[in-house]
Amino acid sequence: MGNSLLWIPLLPLLGALINLTIGKRLGRTAVHFIAIAVVAASFFVVLSQVLGPLRDAFAAHLAGDTQGVLELKEVVYTWMEIGRFKIELALRLDTLSAVMTLIITFVGTLIHIYSTGYMAHEPRYAAYFGYLNLFMASMLILVLGANVPVMFIGWEGVGLCSFLLIGFWFENESYANAGRKAFVVNRIGDFAFLLGMFLLYLATKDLGLAQSLDFADLRSAGAVTAYQQTWWGGENLATAAGILLFIGACGKSAQIPLYVWLPDAMAGPTPVSALIHAATMVTAGIYMICRLSWLFAASPVALMVVSTIGMATALAAAFMAFAQTDLKKVLAYSTVSQLGFMFVAAGTGNWVAAIFHVGTHAFFKAGLFLGAGSVMHAMSGSGDIMTMGGLRKRLPITHLCFVIYCLAIAGFPLTSGFFSKDEILAGAWAAHLEGWPAWYGKMLWGGLTLAALGTAFYMWRLYFLVFAGKCRADEETKAHIHESPASMTGPLLVLAALSLFAGFIGLPHLHALEDIPGIFHGISSWLDPAVKAGVVGHNSDGTTYALLAIASGVGLLGIFLAWRMYGKGPSPAAEKFANGAGARAYDLSKNKLYVDEFYEATIVRPFRALARGTFEIVDRFVIDLVAVTGVGVIAKGAGAGVRWLQNGQVQRYLLAVVVGGAAMFFIATRHDRPTFSYHAEGEFLVLQAEPGNGLAEVGNVYRWDTNSDGVVDVESPSPRLVVRPGDVSADITMWIVAPSTGSTHKVTRTVRQPAAEGAKPVGMLGGE
Amino acid sequence: MGYGHFLVLSALLFCIGIAGVLFRRNALIVLMSVELMLNAGNIAMLAFSRMHADTSGQTFALMVIAVAAAEVAVGLAIVVAVFRGRRDVNIDHLNAMRN
Numbered sequence: 001m002g003n004s005l006l007w008i009p010l011l012p013l014l015g016a017l018i019n020l021t022i023g024k025r026l027g028r029t030a031v032h033f034i035a036i037a038v039v040a041a042s043f044f045v046v047l048s049q050v051l052g053p054l055r056d057a058f059a060a061h062l063a064g065d066t067q068g069v070l071e072l073k074e075v076v077y078t079w080m081e082i083g084r085f086k087i088e089l090a091l092r093l094d095t096l097s098a099v100m101t102l103i104i105t106f107v108g109t110l111i112h113i114y115s116t117g118y119m120a121h122e123p124r125y126a127a128y129f130g131y132l133n134l135f136m137a138s139m140l141i142l143v144l145g146a147n148v149p150v151m152f153i154g155w156e157g158v159g160l161c162s163f164l165l166i167g168f169w170f171e172n173e174s175y176a177n178a179g180r181k182a183f184v185v186n187r188i189g190d191f192a193f194l195l196g197m198f199l200l201y202l203a204t205k206d207l208g209l210a211q212s213l214d215f216a217d218l219r220s221a222g223a224v225t226a227y228q229q230t231w232w233g234g235e236n237l238a239t240a241a242g243i244l245l246f247i248g249a250c251g252k253s254a255q256i257p258l259y260v261w262l263p264d265a266m267a268g269p270t271p272v273s274a275l276i277h278a279a280t281m282v283t284a285g286i287y288m289i290c291r292l293s294w295l296f297a298a299s300p301v302a303l304m305v306v307s308t309i310g311m312a313t314a315l316a317a318a319f320m321a322f323a324q325t326d327l328k329k330v331l332a333y334s335t336v337s338q339l340g341f342m343f344v345a346a347g348t349g350n351w352v353a354a355i356f357h358v359g360t361h362a363f364f365k366a367g368l369f370l371g372a373g374s375v376m377h378a379m380s381g382s383g384d385i386m387t388m389g390g391l392r393k394r395l396p397i398t399h400l401c402f403v404i405y406c407l408a409i410a411g412f413p414l415t416s417g418f419f420s421k422d423e424i425l426a427g428a429w430a431a432h433l434e435g436w437p438a439w440y441g442k443m444l445w446g447g448l449t450l451a452a453l454g455t456a457f458y459m460w461r462l463y464f465l466v467f468a469g470k471c472r473a474d475e476e477t478k479a480h481i482h483e484s485p486a487s488m489t490g491p492l493l494v495l496a497a498l499s500l501f502a503g504f505i506g507l508p509h510l511h512a513l514e515d516i517p518g519i520f521h522g523i524s525s526w527l528d529p530a531v532k533a534g535v536v537g538h539n540s541d542g543t544t545y546a547l548l549a550i551a552s553g554v555g556l557l558g559i560f561l562a563w564r565m566y567g568k569g570p571s572p573a574a575e576k577f578a579n580g581a582g583a584r585a586y587d588l589s590k591n592k593l594y595v596d597e598f599y600e601a602t603i604v605r606p607f608r609a610l611a612r613g614t615f616e617i618v619d620r621f622v623i624d625l626v627a628v629t630g631v632g633v634i635a636k637g638a639g640a641g642v643r644w645l646q647n648g649q650v651q652r653y654l655l656a657v658v659v660g661g662a663a664m665f666f667i668a669t670r671h672d673r674p675t676f677s678y679h680a681e682g683e684f685l686v687l688q689a690e691p692g693n694g695l696a697e698v699g700n701v702y703r704w705d706t707n708s709d710g711v712v713d714v715e716s717p718s719p720r721l722v723v724r725p726g727d728v729s730a731d732i733t734m735w736i737v738a739p740s741t742g743s744t745h746k747v748t749r750t751v752r753q754p755a756a757e758g759a760k761p762v763g764m765l766g767g768e
Numbered sequence: 769m770g771y772g773h774f775l776v777l778s779a780l781l782f783c784i785g786i787a788g789v790l791f792r793r794n795a796l797i798v799l800m801s802v803e804l805m806l807n808a809g810n811i812a813m814l815a816f817s818r819m820h821a822d823t824s825g826q827t828f829a830l831m832v833i834a835v836a837a838a839e840v841a842v843g844l845a846i847v848v849a850v851f852r853g854r855r856d857v858n859i860d861h862l863n864a865m866r867n
Contacts (some may be wrong), residue, residue: 648863655790
């Protein structure tokens with residue numbers, strides 16, 4: 001098979017390596033030449049593979065050759081091998097990854113070219129292009145990875161690159177924070193992704209399957225059976241793994257509740273936004289779910305979660321876009337919303353539509369962002385749409401392209417967005433998965449239609465505010481307004497052409513259209529071998545026409561409403577609505593539903609308090625004070641004490657001797673107090689006096705009181721006394737009379753009476 | 769008077785002697801304090817000698833007196849020598865043992 005697949009991610013990686021290490025010394029021309037060349041080369045490698053071996057395999061597949069494998073796989077080396085479990089560093093190009101790879105490298109190349117114009121005045125030029133290349137490499141690894149762990153490498157890689165690029169202008173603290181936010185939010189998702197991956201491992205482990213996380217093995221019949229094992233909570237394993245992986249996808253693809261990083265990500269340079277929103281990062285989640293379509297198809301619950309979250313996100317993000325006044329923020333929310341559409345497609349088993357929309361969206365969203373960059377370039381960097389307006393004549397090319405993108409995203413008939421969005425809507429309408437209520441698909445359709453109406457409205461609101469009416473900028477900015485250089489308008493035109501016509505590869509299946517060439521609805525048959533088919537339902541021709549009509553009507557209605565309210569810039573009517581009848585909704589939209597504030601209060605602040613507390617207690621107190629300073633103080637104190645003793649004067653040394661001697665005497669006498677011990681010997685109890693050194697002399701007299709009546713019972717010169725346990729009470733008193741000093745010592749002990757074998761207590765015990 | 773009284777007297781004298789050796793600065797007083805301690809020991813020995821009805825304690829006391837006399841002779845000679853050299857018998861200043 002050769003090793004050409006490896007070159008696809010390797011080329012951008014090499015570019016990144018060069019630009020990040022010696023890029024500073026190369027000069028700008030060399031830097032962007034290398035960066036663009038490696039990505040373009042990567043694109044051509046992909047193209048040669050797709051048009052060559054892959055298309056041949058596909059043709060054979062269509063001709064009915066089921067033996068041939070419809071994929072190119074390349075094993076670079078075995079990453080790890082543990083028992084029967086094996087992970088290879090392997091790449092795979094099949095029809096699904098081919099589509100993604102083409103989009104990534106093609107749109108990526110355009111964005112690279114555009115960047116040379118947009119970032120022309122950037123001091124850290126080489127670093128920027130290095131990161132951009134690294135981003136491409138990570139995304140290509142993600143897409144081409146033949147198994148889950150390799151995908152995870154790319155998954156983490158794009159997370160890192162988004163952090164680097166969103167926070168590219170880290171001198172501005174809020175920009176740096178945006179980068180950090182993207183990274184942290186993504187880490188949350190990544191953690192769930194990892195857990196999902198472990199569950200997949202578990203699924204394949206017990207069933208004697210080929211133990212690997214290779215996608216081909218994960219879609220084998222055995223693996224699909226394994227997904228049905230019941231899991232914690234009684235659901236099958238596919239549900240648990242699917243939902244966990246979907247949380248990971250939520251992080252990357254900015255779905256509720258992890259979407260908050262994406263609008264903030266606008267802090268990065270505009271081409272970066274285009275790259276993230278069109279070709280790389282955010283499509284990762286959709287791609288991963290389509291890649292694992294077998295897993296998700298095994299669980300209607302997981303699909304329901306995916307599609308519901310998708311719909312909720314599409315609606316919420318569309319709503320939040322209404323009142324935004326920052327050019328890029330509107331686009332950011334529109335991406336979140338469009339991604340919601342894609343997740344509904346994935347969640348209704350309509351994988352083809354999801355990937356189709358990824359593709360068309362990549363074209364018009366990249367175009368929108370690059371167009372926005374062009375506008376901001378003209379407006380001296382400002383992105384506030386309230387200060388724009390009337391740019392139609394001054395930026396003719398940008399304007400033309402922008403109109404096309406806005407038509408496409410609004411779903412204007414026969415543009416690319418129209419077909420892909422309709423495919424999703426139709427799929428939702430037809431969805432009646434096993435275990436789903438019958439109305440569920442219809443509800444998804446309704447929600448999405450509403451979101452589509454919102455999309456058309458806010459996108460055209462944006463368009464009118466920027467390009468129509470009179471220019472509201474100040475005089476100084478006005479004087480600077482100029483069309484962007486060819487390096488920027490060129491990519492815009494290419495993307496505009498694609499936004500117009502790319503939709504035709506996904507014409508809906510209609511009986512009337514059977515005879516047209518295969519290219520016009522090639523996407524579904526092309527993707528068919530790579531994704532699980534047969535989940536999605538089909539509509540009749542009549543329904544399809546009706547849905548098409550509704551979709552176009554909704555799009556046109558949205559455009560019409562936007563024209564009514566903003567056709568000539570901010571109108572008094574719109575103003576009145578925002579302040580009067582719709583004030584509350586407007587406020588909610590403007591403040592993004594207060595989700596960030598909600599997170600701030602419920603998660604961020606408690607977490608910060610926890611971190612603060614841990615810092616104060618563990619770091620400042622335990623480590624700084626006790627461990628570090630404390631040890632120092634002890635050593636210092638000990639040193640001071642010893643120094644005081646060792647002052648070279650005999651008296652001081654003598655003092656030590658005296659104190660030590662006194663201490664020894666004290667300890668010795670403590671251990672030398674008179675006492676007695678006792679133990680059982682046969683049926684007798686033996687009491688043994690231990691007078692201690694001071695009193696141990698010949699001629700001592702020992703007196704015993706064994707029944708605690710205060711009267712001496714026995715008096716003997718022997719320290720040993722044998723009694724019957726029955727004659728003894730709990731307290732025994734002993735006197736030692738030392739003849740030499742004439743002193744008498746008294747010891748009273750409480751005896752825990754040992755029960756001698758066979759001996760019976762005879763009364764005398766306490767009060768019994 | 770029992771033996772205990774003698775022993776307490778001996779202990780008191782010994783403690784006074786120790787205090788003197790440890791805390792006085794004048795070398796002569798320190799020497800006197802050492803004598804005090806030796807005599808405290810003598811008293812204890814005599815008391816025990818009587819207690820055990822044994823004369824070896826008294827014999828030891830005599831030897832202690834002899835040794836003490838010798839020690840004072842040597843000690844005084846040293847003190848005089850030091851005084852000649854330094855015009856000072858404050859033992860705080862005699863810290864040549866340092867380092």
